[in-house]
Amino acid sequence: MFDRVALIGIGLIGSSIARVMRRDKLARSIIACARTEKTLNTAKRLNIVDETTQIISEAVHGADLVMICTPVSTYGEIAKEMAPALKPGAIVTDVGSVKEAAVTAVVPHLPKGIHFVPGHPIAGTENSGPESGFENLFEGRWFLITPPPGTEQAAIDKVANLWKCAGSHIEYLEPAHHDQVLAITSHLPHLIAYTIVGTATDLEEDIKSEVVKYSASGFRDFTRIAASDPVMWRDIFIANRDAVLEMLGRLSEDLAGLQRAIRIGDGETLEALFRRTQEIRRGVIEAGQHIPPAPVNLDKEK
Amino acid sequence: MFDRVALIGIGLIGSSIARVMRRDKLARSIIACARTEKTLNTAKRLNIVDETTQIISEAVHGADLVMICTPVSTYGEIAKEMAPALKPGAIVTDVGSVKEAAVTAVVPHLPKGIHFVPGHPIAGTENSGPESGFENLFEGRWFLITPPPGTEQAAIDKVANLWKCAGSHIEYLEPAHHDQVLAITSHLPHLIAYTIVGTATDLEEDIKSEVVKYSASGFRDFTRIAASDPVMWRDIFIANRDAVLEMLGRLSEDLAGLQRAIRIGDGETLEALFRRTQEIRRGVIEAGQHIPPAPVNLDKEK
Numbered sequence: 001m002f003d004r005v006a007l008i009g010i011g012l013i014g015s016s017i018a019r020v021m022r023r024d025k026l027a028r029s030i031i032a033c034a035r036t037e038k039t040l041n042t043a044k045r046l047n048i049v050d051e052t053t054q055i056i057s058e059a060v061h062g063a064d065l066v067m068i069c070t071p072v073s074t075y076g077e078i079a080k081e082m083a084p085a086l087k088p089g090a091i092v093t094d095v096g097s098v099k100e101a102a103v104t105a106v107v108p109h110l111p112k113g114i115h116f117v118p119g120h121p122i123a124g125t126e127n128s129g130p131e132s133g134f135e136n137l138f139e140g141r142w143f144l145i146t147p148p149p150g151t152e153q154a155a156i157d158k159v160a161n162l163w164k165c166a167g168s169h170i171e172y173l174e175p176a177h178h179d180q181v182l183a184i185t186s187h188l189p190h191l192i193a194y195t196i197v198g199t200a201t202d203l204e205e206d207i208k209s210e211v212v213k214y215s216a217s218g219f220r221d222f223t224r225i226a227a228s229d230p231v232m233w234r235d236i237f238i239a240n241r242d243a244v245l246e247m248l249g250r251l252s253e254d255l256a257g258l259q260r261a262i263r264i265g266d267g268e269t270l271e272a273l274f275r276r277t278q279e280i281r282r283g284v285i286e287a288g289q290h291i292p293p294a295p296v297n298l299d300k301e302k
Numbered sequence: 303m304f305d306r307v308a309l310i311g312i313g314l315i316g317s318s319i320a321r322v323m324r325r326d327k328l329a330r331s332i333i334a335c336a337r338t339e340k341t342l343n344t345a346k347r348l349n350i351v352d353e354t355t356q357i358i359s360e361a362v363h364g365a366d367l368v369m370i371c372t373p374v375s376t377y378g379e380i381a382k383e384m385a386p387a388l389k390p391g392a393i394v395t396d397v398g399s400v401k402e403a404a405v406t407a408v409v410p411h412l413p414k415g416i417h418f419v420p421g422h423p424i425a426g427t428e429n430s431g432p433e434s435g436f437e438n439l440f441e442g443r444w445f446l447i448t449p450p451p452g453t454e455q456a457a458i459d460k461v462a463n464l465w466k467c468a469g470s471h472i473e474y475l476e477p478a479h480h481d482q483v484l485a486i487t488s489h490l491p492h493l494i495a496y497t498i499v500g501t502a503t504d505l506e507e508d509i510k511s512e513v514v515k516y517s518a519s520g521f522r523d524f525t526r527i528a529a530s531d532p533v534m535w536r537d538i539f540i541a542n543r544d545a546v547l548e549m550l551g552r553l554s555e556d557l558a559g560l561q562r563a564i565r566i567g568d569g570e571t572l573e574a575l576f577r578r579t580q581e582i583r584r585g586v587i588e589a590g591q592h593i594p595p596a597p598v599n600l601d602k603e604k
Contacts (some may be wrong), residue, residue, distance in 0.1 A: 097519075144516075152547055181516060185517055189523070213589055214483060218486050224583065229581065238569055247501070254497050254500055269534050273496060278529050281499075285583070290525075
C-alpha cells in the first residue's frame with residue numbers, strides 16, 4: 001500500500017497503527033521519529049518499526065506517507081521542519097483530536113503538490129507510550145476524515161484504506177463540525193473527569209485516602225479517564241477552546257439546575273432527567289459503541 | 303448462618319446476595335418481598351429465593367435477618383410496616399448508599415430488642431432488577447458497616463460474616479463520615495455523569511445523533527454511569543443533600559478555574575492539574591480498585 005511511512009510520534013496511536021501496518025504488510029518500511037532516544041529504543045525493542053530518528057526532516061525523506069501522531073501544539077513546528085524535505089506528491093496525515101487547529105497549523109507550511117488529509121481515530125485508552133499500543137485498538141471504531149476543500153480524492157482514499165485495514169469505519173466531517181461534536185463526546189467528559197479527580201486531591205487528608213480506597217463506586221471510572229496524557233489534553237482544550245467553552249457553558253447551566261433541584265428536594269426533576277439519560281445509553285448500546293477497548297495493557301496496569 | 307432471611311427488595315444487590323446465600327447455604331430459607339408480581343415471578347424463575355410475598359409484615363414474620371434493599375426514600379414506610387411483625391432479637395440491615403438518612407428513617411420505628419446494622423456494599427453495575435445480579439458482584443469489594451452507637455457487637459459480626467462469605471472486605475465508619483466520603487467517590491460522579499449526558503440530549507438534533515455515534519471517545523463511560531437506576535439515585539441525592547451540595551460547590555469552583563485557564567490559554571495550569579490526577583489513578587491501581595466488575599449482564603447489554 002505504501003513504500004515508506006514516516007510516523008512522527010510513536011505513542012499509543014502511532015505504535016498501534018505501526019503494529020497494524022506490520023501485521024498486514026502495508027508498508028515496505030516504517031520509520032519512527034520521536035524526541036527522546038528512550039521512546040525510539042522502546043519502539044525498536046518492540047520491533048514495530050524498521051528505522052528510527054530524532055530528526056524530522058530525516059524521517060520524512062523519501063516517505064510517501066507521513067503521519068503526525070504528536071500533541072496538537074507541536075504541529076506547526078513539525079510541519080515547518082518537514083516541509084523542505086517532503087517527497088513531491090507525498091501524503092501528510094495526522095491523528096489529532098482537534099481538526100480546525102490541525103489544518104490551520106499544517107497547511108500554510110506545506111509545499112504545492114503535498115496532500116494533507118487530516119484524520120482522527122475515535123479510539124484510545126488512558127495509557128500512553130509505544131508499549132501501550134495494540135493492533136486491534138481501532139477494530140470496529142470510527143476513523144473521521146476532515147479534508148480541507150480541494151483535497152485530492154486519491155489521497156483521501158489511500159488514508160481511508162489504511163484505516164479500513166485497521167478495522168475502522170470511515171466517516172467524513174467538516175473540521176469545524178468535528179470539533180463541535182468531539183467537544184461534547186470527548187473533550188468535555190475528559191475535562192470533567194480531570195476536574196472531579198482534582199477536586200478529590202484537594203480534600204482533607206483523612207478523606208483523601210478513603211476516596212482512593214472506596215473508588216469502586218463511580219470515582220474509579222473518572223480516575224481512568226483522568227489518567228490520560230497530560231500534554232495531549234492540555235493541547236486539545238486550548239486548540240478547541242471555543243467549542244469546549246460553549247459546551248462547558250451549557251453543562252454549567254444544567255448543573256446549576258440540578259443543584260437547585262437537590263437543594264429544594266425536587267425529586268421529580270431529578271428522576272425525569274435520570275430517565276432521559278437511560279435512553280441515551282440504549283442508543284449507545286444499539287450503535288454498538290458500548291464495549292470498552294479490549295486488551296488493556298495489563299503489565300502497565302499492574 | 304441464618305434460619306430465615308427476608309429480602310425487602312430484590313434488585314441488583316438483593317438478588318446478588320440471595321445468590322451468595324444460596325451458593326453457600328447461609329440461610330435455611332429466603333423470602334423475597336417486592337411491590338410487583340412481575341419482579342417476584344422473575345426471582346422465582348431464577349430460583350434464587352424460596353418464597354415470595356408483596357406484604358412486608360408477612361415477609362419479616364419469623365425472620366432472624368431482614369435486609370432492606372430498596373431506594374432510601376422507602377425506608378421509613380418499610381420500617382413502620384415491619385415493626386409489629388418483627389421477631390424479637392431479629393437483625394435488620396440494609397444496603398443503601400446513604401447512611402445517616404437510613405439510621406434516621408429506620409431506628410425510631412424499631413421495637414426494643416431489634417438490632418439495626420446499617421451497611422453498604424461498594425459494588426454495583428448500571429443494571430437493575432433481579433436478572434442483573436450475579437454471585438461474585440461483591441468479590442474483593444468493600445462492605446461498609448455504620449452501626450449507630452450502642453449496637454450489639456454480636457449482631458454486627460453476624461452481618462459482617464455474611465458479607466465476608468460474599469467475598470467482601472469489611473470496614474467500619476461513622477454514618478456521617480460515610481456520607482461525606484461517598485458524596486465525592488460516588489454521588490458526585492453520578493451527578494456529573496447524569497448532567498453531561500443530559501446536556502447532550504438537549505443538543506440540536508444533527509449533533510445529537512453524532513454524539514451517540516462517536517461516543518467511544520469518553521462519553522460512553524458517562525452514559526454507562528448515567529444508566530443507573532433513576533429512583534435509587536433520586537433518593538440518594540435528596541437523602542445526602544448537604545454532603546452532595548458541599549462537594550458540588552467545590553467542584554464548581556474548580557471547574558470555573560479550569561474554564562478560565564482554557565479561556566486565557568493557560569496551558570501550565572491545565573498540565574499541572576492533569577499530572578496531579580494521574581497520581582490518583584496510580585493510587586487506585588495500587589489499592590486494587592481499578593478493575594471494573596467482571597461479568598456484565600450480556601443478555602441485557604445486547
